[in-house]
Amino acid sequence: MSEITRRILSWYSSDNPGTLTNIARIVNHGRLGGTGRFVILPVDQGFEHGPARSFAPNPAGYDPRYHFELALAAGCNAYAAPLGFLEAGAAEFAGEIPLILKLNNSDSLYGGTDPAPAVTASVDDALRLGCSAIGFTIYPASALRNQMYEQLRELTHEAKRKGLAVVVWSYPRGSGISKDGETAIDVIAYAAQIAAQLGAHFIKVKPPTAHIEQAAAKKVYDKEKIPVDSLADRVRHVVQSAFGGRRIVIFSGGEAKDEEAIYNEIRGIRDGGGFGSIIGRNSFQRPKDVAVKFLQNVMDIYAGKVK
Amino acid sequence: MSEITRRILSWYSSDNPGTLTNIARIVNHGRLGGTGRFVILPVDQGFEHGPARSFAPNPAGYDPRYHFELALAAGCNAYAAPLGFLEAGAAEFAGEIPLILKLNNSDSLYGGTDPAPAVTASVDDALRLGCSAIGFTIYPASALRNQMYEQLRELTHEAKRKGLAVVVWSYPRGSGISKDGETAIDVIAYAAQIAAQLGAHFIKVKPPTAHIEQAAAKKVYDKEKIPVDSLADRVRHVVQSAFGGRRIVIFSGGEAKDEEAIYNEIRGIRDGGGFGSIIGRNSFQRPKDVAVKFLQNVMDIYAGKVK
Amino acid sequence: MSEITRRILSWYSSDNPGTLTNIARIVNHGRLGGTGRFVILPVDQGFEHGPARSFAPNPAGYDPRYHFELALAAGCNAYAAPLGFLEAGAAEFAGEIPLILKLNNSDSLYGGTDPAPAVTASVDDALRLGCSAIGFTIYPASALRNQMYEQLRELTHEAKRKGLAVVVWSYPRGSGISKDGETAIDVIAYAAQIAAQLGAHFIKVKPPTAHIEQAAAKKVYDKEKIPVDSLADRVRHVVQSAFGGRRIVIFSGGEAKDEEAIYNEIRGIRDGGGFGSIIGRNSFQRPKDVAVKFLQNVMDIYAGKVK
C-alpha cells in the first residue's frame, strides 16, 4: 500500500476492513492509482437526459459494454452507472475495474421545482454485481431533501455494514435557493459538509462560482476574508469544508465543452487541492480514441506530469 | 439451445440460472420458439376497461380458461394477465405455456391526470402460480412515476432473486408530456431506456410516431439526423435505445383495428428489428378460429415466412 | 362432498387445501348447504351506522351473542361481523357456524366524498377466532381505491397462504362516478370483475339498475345488445362478468323494506343465476322469530322450494 493510500484510509478509521478494501480499490486503480487523485467515468445520462441526447453523438455508447471498455482503456479509477447499465456488463468485465452502482436517478419526462430522484437499485444489487461502492444523489435546498437524506442514511448504514464504500453526489437545487445559488461558493461548501456529515466517503460537487447565496453566510465570508476569487481558492475552501481535507472531494464536469476550457478547470481543481474529476458527457460523447486521449490528458494534469 | 436463444441469454449474464431458465422458456415456447421473435397474449382489459367493453364482442372471453386455450392454440410465447385471471386457470393449464403475472393494474372507474396503478399481486403469487415472469406497468411523465419506479425496483430485485423474469410495460403518460407526446419517438425511445435501466428483461412500448416531444431532444435528432420517417426507422431507434439491441423490446397493438393495418404495422416492427408484438383486444375479441389464424399470420410475418 | 360443492371448488383450483376446506365449509353449511346457493348474515351496521340506528328497532341485537343465535336458528351459511362482535361470541359458539371477520370498516361520524375504510382487524385475528374467511370492502371509483386494493392484496395473499377464504364487498362509490352510477349495471359488473381479478372467492355487490354510467361502456352495451331490462338479466350479466360464472357472486339487500319487495328481488337474483344474498338490517331489525321465518322464506326461494 502506498503512503498516500495509507493516509487516505486513515481518514476512514471508523469503517470496517471490507469498506476500507473497497475504498482502497478505487484509490489504487488505473493510471492515477495510488496518487490520491481520481478520474471517474459516470454514465447515467441515458436515464437522466434520455438515450438520444446522451448517445446519438457517439452511437457506440448505446451499448452498455462500450463504457466499461472506455473506462478501462483510459485507465479511470472507477466506472459509475445505474442498475441496467451495470447489469449489462458486470459479468463480462468482472473484476476489471471498480464499479459504483448509482442507487437513485431522475428522468426528464417530468419536471418540478423541488427534485427528488427515485431509488432505482439496492445495496444488495451492488453486492451481487461485484461493485465497490454505491452512489447516491442528494439535492440540498429541495423541499424533499429530508426524504433523500433519510434514504441515504439507510443505504449508507447498510453499505458500510456490508463492506461497500459510499459516493454522494451533492447537488443543491430546489425552492430553497436561486438558480445562481446552485453553484455559489457558500452553497457548494455547505453541500460538501452535508455529504460528509451524512457519512460519505467520496463527495461529488460542481465547481463553485464566486457568488455567495445566503446573507448569513455572506457576513462571515466578508468578515473572515475567505478567498473566493480564483477557482483554486474556491476549491480549497470546499475541500476544507469537507472535514478539513479529510474526505475525498471530486468535481463534476457538466455540459460538453471544448478541451482547453476543461483542462483549465482541471488545473484550478488540482491547484486548490481537489481530489479529481468525474467526467461523463465530455468523454463518452467523443469518439473512443479521442476520449481516451482526452481523459489521459486530464489524468496527466492531476498527476502533475503536465502543468 | 438454439444459437439465437444462447445469444439472447448472453445479454442477461448478470442473472442467475433460475431467471435465465425462465427467459429461455419464453424465448423457446410456441410457434416462434427459438427464433428470437415473440408474440404474447395479454388479457388485462377486464380490469383496465371493464368486462363488457373487453369481452362482450366475444363472450367466450368472460371465462378465464378461454385465454389460456387461445394462447395455446395460436402458439404464443406466453400469456400475461392479472392475479384473478391466472388463478382461475393456472392449475388446469399447469406447465402448458409460460405465464406472466401482471403485478399492477388500473381501472377506469376513477380518472385523473397523473396515473398510478395499484399493486395487485406479488412475486410470491407468481411463484405459487407457476409463472415464468412478473409484469409491471410504469408511466414515465406521471407526477407519480417515482412511486412506480420504486415499486418496480423492489419487485424486480425480489423476482430476480427468486429466479423469475421481468417484463415492463413502459407507457409515458401524465402531466409531464402532451397527449401526442405519449407516442412521440423521443419519448418512446426514452421509455425503453428507462425500463432497461430499471432492470427489465422484456420491454413493452407502443409503436412510436414521428413526432418529437421534447425541445432538448429535438435539437439532437435534427443535428444527428436520426431517421424517424418510417415505422421501421423508428423501431430501429427504439431498439437501439434499449442498450443497443441487447434488451428484448416488444410492441403493443392498441385498439382493435382491421387485420391488414395490423399486418403492415407488424412488417414495420419486423423490418426495424423489433422483437415482436403483444396483442390483446385484436386477438381475444375475434372469434377463436379467426383469432388463431390472425395470430399465426402475425407470427409468420415475424418468422419471415411471408413478406 | 356433493357434486355442486365439488364443481364450485373446481373454480378455485389454485388454492391450497386449507382454503378449499373453508370455502367448502361455507358452501356446505346451513339450510342451503350443498345447493350452491347462499344466505349470509352480516352485522357491521353498529360500526357503520351507529348502535341506536342499528339495534334500537330490536334491542336484543345490542348483545353480540344474538346474531350468532339468529344466524344459527335461521340456518345461514355464515355470519360476518367486525372484530369486537366476533370476539364477543367466537368461543361460546365455537364451531357452530362459519364466521367471516370483516377486516375493514367505516363509521358515520366523519363523511367525505372519497371513502376509505380503516383496517380494523387482521388475518391472524381471523385465525385465532376460528373464522373461515376474511371480509374486506373496496370502493372502486373512490380517489383512494388504490389504497384499498393494495391493502386487500396483502390481506388476500396472507389469508390464502394461511388457508382462509376471501369475501370482498365491492361497492363503487366516490368522485369517479355519479350517485346513480353506484348501482349502474356497467359499474356493478365492473365492480364484480375487479373483485374477481383481485382474487376474491366470494363477491358481494348491490343489485344493479338498468342505468349505464360510462359513455365508453354504453357504446358496447348498445352495440352488443346486452340485455339489462329485468333484474334477472342484469344479475346474469354481473355473474358472467365475474369470470363467466366461475366466482360466487352474492347480492346485498340494502335498507330495510317490506318482505314482499325483498322476495321479488330474491326471485330476480335467483332467476339470473345469482348465488345468493347477504341480508343484514332486514333480518336482525325484525323480532327473532319473524326474522328466522323471513330468512327461511328467502332460502326457500333460492332452493326452488317456492316460486
Add this chain to the structure above:
Amino acid sequence: MSEITRRILSWYSSDNPGTLTNIARIVNHGRLGGTGRFVILPVDQGFEHGPARSFAPNPAGYDPRYHFELALAAGCNAYAAPLGFLEAGAAEFAGEIPLILKLNNSDSLYGGTDPAPAVTASVDDALRLGCSAIGFTIYPASALRNQMYEQLRELTHEAKRKGLAVVVWSYPRGSGISKDGETAIDVIAYAAQIAAQLGAHFIKVKPPTAHIEQAAAKKVYDKEKIPVDSLADRVRHVVQSAFGGRRIVIFSGGEAKDEEAIYNEIRGIRDGGGFGSIIGRNSFQRPKDVAVKFLQNVMDIYAGKVK
C-alpha cells in the same frame, strides 16, 4: 375469584389467560376490588395541558412518584399515565397497583381542527414496565380517525397476543361533528360502540348530554323513544351500546369542579349501570388527604355504601 369477576371475565372469552389475568388484576384491585365497579387514576395532563396547568395547584404532583402513592392510598383499581411518568416509578412501586401505559398523547403547543395524537410508547414498553394494560385514545369524527383506528388495531393485536388488557379512550372530536356533538348522547353511544368493535376491554367515554347530533340518529331516537332525559338514562343507553353491557364502560370526570357536583354525576353513572369513573384533575390537584377522602367517597357511592 368472586362471582362478579367470573362473570366479567366471561365477556372476554376470546382472550388468552394472560389477558384474562390482567383484566382480573384491574377488576380485583383496590377498595372496589371484586365489585365490578372501578375508580381509576389517570395522569396524562402534564403532557396534554402542560406541567404548570396540571401540577401547580398541588406541586407535589410534579414528582411522578406522588401519583403512584395517591392511587395506592385511595385504593384505586389502576393508575394510568404516559411513558415517562410510569418509567419514573414502575420499579419503586413494582407490583403494588395495576398500571396502564398510555400509548398515545397530544400536547397543547399546536392546535388544529382534526386531532391525532402521537404514538409515544409501545406494547413492549408496557411489558418491560410491568403494566397490566395499554391505554389508547381515539378521536372519532376527526379526519384522521382511520390513522388512529389502524394504530389501535396493531397495538391491540400485539397487546392481546402478549397477555395485556386494552383500555380505549373514545373521544369524538374533529371536523365531522359540532362542539356540542362531542358529548351528544348519540355520539357518545356511537363512540362506545366503535371502541368495543375495535376490541377494547375497557372503554372510557365522557358523560353524555341529552343533545342528539346526527339527523339520521335523531329519527331513530324519536321513533324508538329511547330515554335520554336523565344522566342515568343516558348512561344506561351508552352501556347498552357497548355490546349490551358486556364491555366495561367507564366515565371521565373532566374539568375540576366542586365535590358535590361530582358526587351527583357519580350517582347518575351508578344508577345507569355505568362501571365507574376515571378521575384525574379532580383528584391530583387537591391536597393528598383531601383527594384520598374524595376518591373514597366516590368509591362508596359506587359500592352502594352511601346513596
Add this chain to the structure above:
Amino acid sequence: MSEITRRILSWYSSDNPGTLTNIARIVNHGRLGGTGRFVILPVDQGFEHGPARSFAPNPAGYDPRYHFELALAAGCNAYAAPLGFLEAGAAEFAGEIPLILKLNNSDSLYGGTDPAPAVTASVDDALRLGCSAIGFTIYPASALRNQMYEQLRELTHEAKRKGLAVVVWSYPRGSGISKDGETAIDVIAYAAQIAAQLGAHFIKVKPPTAHIEQAAAKKVYDKEKIPVDSLADRVRHVVQSAFGGRRIVIFSGGEAKDEEAIYNEIRGIRDGGGFGSIIGRNSFQRPKDVAVKFLQNVMDIYAGKVK
C-alpha cells in the same frame, strides 16, 4: 460510585444496567465528574448553519478531530455531534470521552414555517461508534411534531433496549407559537415535560424568558403566583417541570456572546438548580486555549469554586 451519582441513577430505575452504565459514564466524566453538574460540547453547527458560518472564525474546527481534543482538554462530560463528525474521530479517540450521536439534523438551505429534521443516523451507528447516548431534537409547536415524537419513541425504545442513554433537545418552534413564545417560561417548562414524558434521560432546553405565551397557562401562573422574575426562578420552575427535579435538565448557550454575559447566565442556571450547560459556538469558535479556559470557568461556576 459517588453518592450524587447513585442518587441520579436512582431516578432512572426502570432502565437496564447497560443504560445506567452509560448515564453513569456521562455523570462521572471530566472536571465535573460526580458532582451532578454537566458541561457538554455539541458541534452540529456545520450541518445546521453551514461550514463557513461555523468554523471560519476558528478554522481549526473544520477538522473533526479538533472537537474531540477541545472537549478532552477542557474536561467536558461528553461530546455530541452528527454521524460524519463522530465517524471521523471515534476510533482515534476511542474510550477517551463519552460520545453522543445526534440522530437528526436540519440544514439551512431550505426554510419553512414548521421544521422537521431529517433522521441522519441510527442507534446501531451509535453502538458501532462506541457512543454512550443518542441525541435527538424535537420541535414541539411544529405542525410536524408528531412525526418527531414518533421517531423519538422508536429510537428511544431501541436505545434503551441496547443499553444507551437518551438526550433530547426540546426546542419549541413552528406555527403553533409566536417567535417570543419559543423561549417563554410556560413553553420551555412544557418542552421539558414533553421530553421527560417521552422518556429522555437528559433534556436540553433554552434558557427561558419571563414571557408567558399561552393564555390558559397565564391564568395558572398568575393564580398560583409561580415566580418567573429572575433566571434562577425560571430555571427552578423548568427543573421542577421535569419530574420534580428527577430528570437531568441542561441549558443551551445559543449565539456567540461575550464571556461575562455567559458567566452571569451560568450563575442563574446554577442558582435555579439547573444541571449544567451545553455550549457550542461560544467554545469552538474561540481559539483553543481561550476556549479551554472559558469552559473551565463555566465548570468552576457550576462546581461552586467561584461565585
